[in-house]
Amino acid sequence: xxxxxxxxxxxxxxxxxxxxxxxxxxxxxxxxxxxxxxxxxxxxxxxxxxx
Numbered sequence: 001x002x003x004x005x006x007x008x009x010x011x012x013x014x015x016x017x018x019x020x021x022x023x024x025x026x027x028x029x030x031x032x033x034x035x036x037x038x039x040x041x042x043x044x045x046x047x048x049x050x051x
Contacts, residue, residue, distance in 0.1 A: 010036065 007013040013036045
């Protein structure tokens with residue numbers, strides 16, 4: 001996943017987070033933070049972002 005990759009829905013984003021959080025915790029990383037946000041299509045288009 002890159003900077004501009006999106007998920008099809010919130011459930012997919014949560015599953016990705018859980019998968020990698022579990023993997024990192026297994027390697028001793030205890031403090032993991034994330035924020036799942038929705039894309040604002042109007043602002044993204046205005047700034048010529050990928051949609």
